[in-house]
Amino acid sequence: MNSTPFKVKLITYFFSLLLLTAGSLIYLQYYFSEKLAMQAGDQAFESILNNLHDFQKSQDRQSEAFLEIISTYPQLSQPVSLDEEYPLQTPFIKILSQNLNAYAIYWANLKGDFFEVINMHHSPLLYKQLKAPLNARWGIIKLSQDSDFKIKHYIFLDSNLNSIATRNEATDYKAYLRHWFVGAQNNRGVTRSAPYLFQHLQLYGITYSKFIRSQQVVVAVDYTNSEIENLLKQAKPSKDSYIFMFNENAELLMDSNGNRETAEKVNTSLQLYEQLKPLLNKSSGAKPQEITVNNRRYLARFVNTDAQQEHRLNLAMLIPMNDLTEPYRAQIQLSLLVALIILLILIPLIFLFARNLTRPIEALMNENYKIQHRQFDQVKLIETPIKELDRLSRSLVEMSNSIQQYQYSQTKLLDSIIKLVADAIDAKSPYTGGHCKRVPELAFMLLDAANTDSKTFKDFRFEDPDEIRSFHIGAWLHDCGKIVTPEHVVDKATKLETIYNRIHEIRTRFEVLWRDADIVYLQARLDGESTELAEQQRQATRDRLQEEFAFIASTNIGGEFLDEQDQERLKKIGKQTWQRHFNKNLGLSEEEQLRSSPDNHLPATESLLADKPEHFINRYHFDYEDYQAHGFKEPVPQYLYNLGELTNLGIARGTLNDEERFKIKEHVMMTIKMLEKLPFPQEYKNIIRYAGTHHETLDGKGYPRQLAAEDLSIPERIMSIADIFEALTAADRPYKPAKTLSQALQIMSFMRDDNHIDADLFALFIESGVYLEYAQAYLQPEQIDEINPADYIEK
Secondary structure (H helix, E strand, O other): OOOOOHHHHHHHHHHHHHHHHHHHHHHHHHHHHHHHHHHHHHHHHHHHHHHHHHHHHHHHHHHHHHHHHOOOHHHHOOOOOOOOOOOHHHHHHHHHHHHOEEEEEEEEEEOOOEEEEEEEOOOOHHOOOOOOOOOOEEEEEEEEEOOOEEEEEEEEEOOOOEEEEEEEEEEEOOOOHHHHHHHOOOOOOOOOOOOOEEOOOOEEEEEEEEEEEOOOOEEEEEEEOOOHHHHHHHOOOOOOOEEEEEEEEEEEEEEEEOOOOOOOOOOOHHHHHHHHHHOOOOOOOOOOOOEEEEEEEEEEEEEEEOOOOOOOOEEEEEEEHHHHHHHHHHHHHHHHHHHHHHHHHHHHHHHHOOOHHHHHHHHHHOOOOOOOOHHOOHHHOOOOOOOHHHHHHHHHHHHHHHHHHHHHHHHHHHHHHHHHHHHHHHHOOOOOOOOOHHHHHHHHHHHHHHHHHHOOOOOOOOHHHHHHHHHHHHHHHOHHHHHHHHHHHHHHOOEEEOOOOOHHHHHHHHHHHHHHHHHHHHOOOOOOOOOOHHHHHHHHHHHHHHHHHHHHHHHHHHOOOOOHHHHHHHHHHHEEEEEEEOOOOOOOOHHHHHHHOOOOOOOEEOOOOOOOOHHEOOOOOOOOHHHHOOOOOOOOOEEEEEEHHHHHOOOOOOOOHHHHHHHHHHHHHHHHHHHOOOOOOHHHOOOOHHHOOOOOOOEEEOOOOEEEHHHOOOHHHHHHHHHHHHHHHHOOOOOOOOOHHHHHHHHHHHHHHHOOOOOHHHHHHOOOHHHHHHHHHOHHHOOOOOOOOOHHOOO
């Protein structure tokens, strides 16, 4: 887990607290600023809504007033004539002149007559749509019985009401079928239509119409939304605000950024409205709310402009939040500046406070570091005015003393256990003598010499207490694997020895052959043969048997090299037979019976010497994968033990066969495995290396891992020399005589020449006098002969 210094944490906490306080205050200011901004936006919307309500009410009253006046005209029932001026022309023009917001006034009856006066100044588009002269002030449209209502007759008047142009166009227009006519018929008062697209202007507007029942005619006036659009433009709270008016079907009627000329026209307002449209049905918008459209935040309100009308108009307003909060951002920026100044002032004060607080803590950490590295004698009390830290310091000192005492007792206990194991191994067999005790002594002598050498090993220093301790433990436990090595293998002094020396079995078989020779002699006497000849034959057989047994007994000792001629003689001797009359499987253990073959035919002819199936003990439950995983490279024999008589007597040198030699070498592997099971701390990680490499050689042919020179450290090479010299000079080995100093050093020089041991260390071993110091302490006086050190040092 990643950690942070206390000073940094403390400063961070101070800064965090300060920033949190300043940030909270600024946030609250920002929050309430947004609230105020939203309230301002809501008030702007309410103002627009009120103005729109007032405008609509004014327009409703005005329209109702002059439609009521028109309804009193007596000429309303008169049909339209194409050749004559219609009586309502002058009154209609007068009304439009007085009400510039009105676009047109028209009259129609149920027969199809239609009369309309259009204010041409209402929009420049009218001149193009109606194909009127540019100086036309008024436009007149008539539909009359004179043309069977199939001709729409246009008359254009100038400002003096003089006709300046006329034209006709075919039409199927039926005024009495239009929505404004039908709606007025079904209503006794003035009817206001829903907004719709005017034919000539291509702009949205509304129609006020009234059905005069006494005359059976309808009088109507049209208003475009231009006045409302102007009202919305002027009422925009900011430049980038948008106000939309739409009907109950969410169709856009107008917006605050200009007339909506065609449904196909695409501009920013329409794009924004299309993004906004899905939200219109999800919220009533009665309260201001914040929405995001096109990744921009807006304050939004949606409301119906006149809930009492049949055709309701709806209003939506979007104000960018940036526009609303702009007046307050300056205040927030000022607050940030003040907070920054305060922060800059507090920074040195915080650092000063943190330093005074963390200084004793850092000192305590240093003391804790000493405890961590077991430097208990150097732990001291830290003076500090902070009570808790003072108590902690005293506690650290007390804890250090306690740990030191405990570690000392544990070290003594571990050393006792280690020496106990070493004593047990040495006591297990007299063939190892005091090997486990003497090797550490010799190894430390040579290690001290290398540590103080100023020549070859001037760059080598082995002074770390943990490393020295590791070397100490490794040296004492270097042969701990022998605790599982069978004694009869370690102690094997003759070739036929297992748990006991099987030469006695062979001698017994020779006794049987001796007896057979007597039987042959006696049988010859009974058969009447010459007594002298029979005696000669018996004596010859006896002499041969004595000589052959003496040869086998001598071979069993293993003191001399057994050449091929001797091995052939051994096989020849072993081919002699004798008769066995007893079942060989009686009295055997269960394991021996599993190895033995059935014995169904008696008497049985047996060879004097043989390698029988029961002599080969299989290797069970051997984990080859684990063997390879440990890096062991020593070839593993097929059998655990080979007790074959011919095989063992035929050993060319020494007394151990391949299986027993592997069992002996296996003690190093068991040393490594046993030590791997122990939970050594990290500083003792080299113990296994020091204990498990003393049989490796520099040429890479040692065991168990066949490590080469580059794989072996100086302490490991020291262990090899100490192990070899002790084994050569040990005087407490019953199976071999101890070597003198000259003999041991001569053998080791050969090993140096064969690149088995380190030449420089061997030279240091002699030059430093370690060999002599050890000899005087542990060798017998007769072993310490005079030598010339230069004879054994490589030239």
